[in-house]
Amino acid sequence: MSRVINSGGNVTSEIIHMTGIRKVYDTGKVKVEALKGIDLLVAPGEFVAIVGPSGSGKSTLMNLVGCLDTPSDGRYSLAGEDVSKLGRDELADVRNRRVGFVFQGFNLLPQISAFENVEMPLLFGGVPVRERRDRVAEVLGRVGLSDRMEHKPTELSGGQMQRVAIARALAMRPDVLLADEPTGNLDSTSGGDIMQLFTQLWEQGRTVVVITHDMSLARRASRIVEIHDGRIVSDTVAAA
Amino acid sequence: MTRHDIAVVLHLFSRSARLQKKRATLTIASIAWGTVTILMLLAFGEGLKRQFSRNERAMGENLAIHWPGETSKVWKGLPEGRPIQPRIDDIALLRARIPECDAIWGEMRSGRTAFTYGRKTVNAAISGVNWEYGDARKHYPQPGGRFLDARDEDEKRRVVFLGYELAEDIFGKEEPVGKTLLVNNSPFTVIGIMQKKTQTSSYGSQDKNHAVIPISTYKALMGRDKLWVLVLHTARSEDMENALARANLVMASKYGYDPKDEHVWGIWNTVKGQAISAKIFLGMEMFFGIIGALTLIIGCVGVANIMYAVVKERTREIGVKMALGARRGWITGPFLLEGMLYTFLGGLAGAAVAIVIVTLLDLIPSEGVKVLEFLGKPTLSWPSAAATVAVLGTAGLLAGYFPARRAAAIDPATTLRYE
Numbered sequence: 001m002s003r004v005i006n007s008g009g010n011v012t013s014e015i016i017h018m019t020g021i022r023k024v025y026d027t028g029k030v031k032v033e034a035l036k037g038i039d040l041l042v043a044p045g046e047f048v049a050i051v052g053p054s055g056s057g058k059s060t061l062m063n064l065v066g067c068l069d070t071p072s073d074g075r076y077s078l079a080g081e082d083v084s085k086l087g088r089d090e091l092a093d094v095r096n097r098r099v100g101f102v103f104q105g106f107n108l109l110p111q112i113s114a115f116e117n118v119e120m121p122l123l124f125g126g127v128p129v130r131e132r133r134d135r136v137a138e139v140l141g142r143v144g145l146s147d148r149m150e151h152k153p154t155e156l157s158g159g160q161m162q163r164v165a166i167a168r169a170l171a172m173r174p175d176v177l178l179a180d181e182p183t184g185n186l187d188s189t190s191g192g193d194i195m196q197l198f199t200q201l202w203e204q205g206r207t208v209v210v211i212t213h214d215m216s217l218a219r220r221a222s223r224i225v226e227i228h229d230g231r232i233v234s235d236t237v238a239a240a
Numbered sequence: 241m242t243r244h245d246i247a248v249v250l251h252l253f254s255r256s257a258r259l260q261k262k263r264a265t266l267t268i269a270s271i272a273w274g275t276v277t278i279l280m281l282l283a284f285g286e287g288l289k290r291q292f293s294r295n296e297r298a299m300g301e302n303l304a305i306h307w308p309g310e311t312s313k314v315w316k317g318l319p320e321g322r323p324i325q326p327r328i329d330d331i332a333l334l335r336a337r338i339p340e341c342d343a344i345w346g347e348m349r350s351g352r353t354a355f356t357y358g359r360k361t362v363n364a365a366i367s368g369v370n371w372e373y374g375d376a377r378k379h380y381p382q383p384g385g386r387f388l389d390a391r392d393e394d395e396k397r398r399v400v401f402l403g404y405e406l407a408e409d410i411f412g413k414e415e416p417v418g419k420t421l422l423v424n425n426s427p428f429t430v431i432g433i434m435q436k437k438t439q440t441s442s443y444g445s446q447d448k449n450h451a452v453i454p455i456s457t458y459k460a461l462m463g464r465d466k467l468w469v470l471v472l473h474t475a476r477s478e479d480m481e482n483a484l485a486r487a488n489l490v491m492a493s494k495y496g497y498d499p500k501d502e503h504v505w506g507i508w509n510t511v512k513g514q515a516i517s518a519k520i521f522l523g524m525e526m527f528f529g530i531i532g533a534l535t536l537i538i539g540c541v542g543v544a545n546i547m548y549a550v551v552k553e554r555t556r557e558i559g560v561k562m563a564l565g566a567r568r569g570w571i572t573g574p575f576l577l578e579g580m581l582y583t584f585l586g587g588l589a590g591a592a593v594a595i596v597i598v599t600l601l602d603l604i605p606s607e608g609v610k611v612l613e614f615l616g617k618p619t620l621s622w623p624s625a626a627a628t629v630a631v632l633g634t635a636g637l638l639a640g641y642f643p644a645r646r647a648a649a650i651d652p653a654t655t656l657r658y659e
Contacts, residue, residue, distance in 0.1 A: 063653040069653045095563060097565070107559075123251055124564060125565065
């Protein structure tokens with residue numbers, strides 16, 4: 001992980017380093033400025049919750065953080081790599097290596113087994129077959145689904161599906177785990193389990209960024225960033 | 241493209257090839273139908289071409305038939321409008337002077353001659369020819385008979401070779417070879433009957449309806465030695481032009497006319513006709529090919545259609561793969577493969593059906609059926625197979641390419657968030 005110099009001049013190793021990020025959607029007739037200048041630093045091992053009402057720009061921010069989209073303006077380096085000007089295939093590689101996504105709707109591929117779902121990013125990453133098998137077994141064990149490897153997603157409960165998705169996100173050992181409303185489609189018990197899992201992962205030293213409007217999840221984070229109308233309006237570090 | 245790319249594409253293809261059976265079957269069927277259409281059209285064209293050129297060649301190949309005419313230019317003090325009339329002697333002269341020619345002969349002809357056998361008289365055309373005429377004009381004898389030969393000609397024998405229809409008219413069911421009949425009240429012995437052939441071009445009359453006797457006998461019988469036509473035959477078609485030029489010079493110097501005078505001879509050069517027919521048939525085959533290709537393209541539009549539907553259905557899946565780090569090629573590759581698979585299976589099925597149809601058609605006997613004798617039998621040839629494969633391959637690639645491009649254009653950010 002390379003080192004970058006932050007604005008204060010101190011040498012740090014930020015995972016996420018965003019400065020002056022703006023994002024404008026041009027629909028042809030109207031230009032919508034979804035993000036109006038975001039500066040965000042996330043250090044390794046942080047658990048950040050990004051909260052805000054709908055339409056505040058947090059989805060846009062999530063897309064940019066996850067390299068699904070590029071900013072209209074500003075600089076973004078992810079784990080020391082400048083990603084604000086990369087092409088589509090390069091962004092795909094960055095997503096594969098550095099970002100583990102967890103979505104509200106799980107987004108597992110329904111026709112293949114849990115094992116194959118978790119294997120997919122490893123396949124894209126060029127991990128050899130034998131190592132793939134070991135890594136999939138390891139991460140599925142980590143989320144407590146060792147006995148569900150050959151099940152199709154449709155044969156699993158919502159909580160189990162989300163845990164498969166988390167295992168998939170962990171498979172490539174990414175620099176950041178990026179979750180978008182991970183408990184949004186779950187009942188409170190399963191949701192609680194998933195929150196617990198994120199907390200454990202954070203405690204084991206992983207960097208976690210969660211976008212949510214579920215305050216009970218947000219409160220588990222070490223830091224809460226609140227967005228409103230395309231700007232960060234508050235950035236609180238929780239009293240641990 | 242790296243080995244990693246290929247490995248990923250194949251892996252994804254094998255995992256996603258959960259075919260929509262009904263749609264896939266219909267699509268493959270439409271490709272198969274297109275393939276059958278193009279192959280049958282080409283096979284029909286090929287059969288027609290082969291039969292036509294066989295029929296056209298039934299008169300003989302590489303012939304230049306010369307009808308004598310009149311001069312149209314003043315030459316060395318001689319006026320225009322003089323008839324030029326070749327005679328039997330000229331044949332020997334030309335044979336000595338034109339090495340390009342395989343055979344040169346003259347023909348004398350009477351369009352209406354009485355053939356009498358027993359109490360029956362039939363009127364038909366008769367030609368007096370040199371014996372070389374037989375092979376060059378494809379007057380092959382049926383078993384048990386022969387054509388005229390050099391001794392018949394030398395000895396002015398009264399022998400006659402008959403076209404098969406004329407023979408039947410005169411003799412009915414009787415065996416004609418060896419029988420004697422009267423030609424203009426002179427007795428002649430029948431030495432042979434022509435084998436059956438389908439002939440589409442002729443001068444004078446159809447070969448099956450005329451009788452042929454030695455030119456020397458004809459001269460003796462009729463007391464004339466003026467030739468009706470003079471015919472040059474070359475072994476190779478490319479020699480014909482030189483042979484024609486040389487023959488013209490020889491005759492011009494003998495009869496005294498301007499070698500540039502094009503009115504002296506009416507010439508039918510079958511080499512030119514053969515070249516024109518070849519072009520016509522090439523054009524016809526292209527026409528058939530285009531019609532077939534269009535039918536096939538309709539099938540490929542079907543493939544593209546199903547592929548678009550699949551892309552739309554799998555939009556979310558594609559978005560997920562992109563989020564997990566799939567490059568564009570890894571998304572498009574499986575779609576291209578799927579489109580090509582449909583096309584390949586359809587093409588294979590269509591080819592199988594076409595082969596079966598052609599084989600079955602081949603079993604129908606064409607002997608005696610006029611239409612089939614004329615049209616020939618559909619024949620599958622390697623060029624038409626190659627053309628079909630080329631059209632199928634291109635169309636299959638395109639049918640996969642455009643939907644794949646749509647798949648690659650999917651924006652993962654927008655597809656992933658909403659149910």
